[in-house]
Amino acid sequence: MDTIDTIKEQIESNPILLYMKGSPNQPQCGFSARTVQALMQCGERFAYVDVLSNPDVRTDLPKYANWPTFPQLWVGGELVGGCDIVTEMFESGELQTLVKEAAAAQTESE
Ligand SMILES: N[C@@H](CCC(=O)N[C@@H](CS)C(=O)NCC(=O)O)C(=O)O
Numbered sequence: 001m002d003t004i005d006t007i008k009e010q011i012e013s014n015p016i017l018l019y020m021k022g023s024p025n026q027p028q029c030g031f032s033a034r035t036v037q038a039l040m041q042c043g044e045r046f047a048y049v050d051v052l053s054n055p056d057v058r059t060d061l062p063k064y065a066n067w068p069t070f071p072q073l074w075v076g077g078e079l080v081g082g083c084d085i086v087t088e089m090f091e092s093g094e095l096q097t098l099v100k101e102a103a104a105a106q107t108e109s110e
């Protein structure tokens with residue numbers, strides 16, 4: 001499977017998905033750390049891909065997403081944004097709503 005197919009599958013099969021540097025417990029960059037903090041505070045399960053251990057994804061996702069940097073939060077198959085956007089949405093309360101709706105939609109479809 002080529003990398004773009006892998007990326008598509010990851011995005012389609014995980015309603016809340018964070019592409020980040022490092023892991024939620026050991027982020028390897030401040031931008032990823034801040035983003036994962038906000039996401040964890042929403043209290044829902046989420047998937048993640050460490051782009052440092054997946055260099056092909058690190059190379060190809062920015063082209064596919066038309067978004068140059070990491071982290072990238074994807075919810076419901078759509079790119080939400082990076083650290084700045086996620087932080088703003090967390091502070092306004094929008095992130096919690098978005099993430100909870102995505103998690104609820106997932107539970108219904110199971
Ligand atoms: N303003 C960005 C900051 C993220 C950023 O600048 N990421 C850089 C450094 S970690 C990046 O991903 N560069 C491309 C790369 O490392 O592959 C955001 O809101 O997410």
Ligand code: FES
Nearest residue numbers: 021028029030031
């Ligand atoms: S790894 Fe250097 S700024 Fe993210």
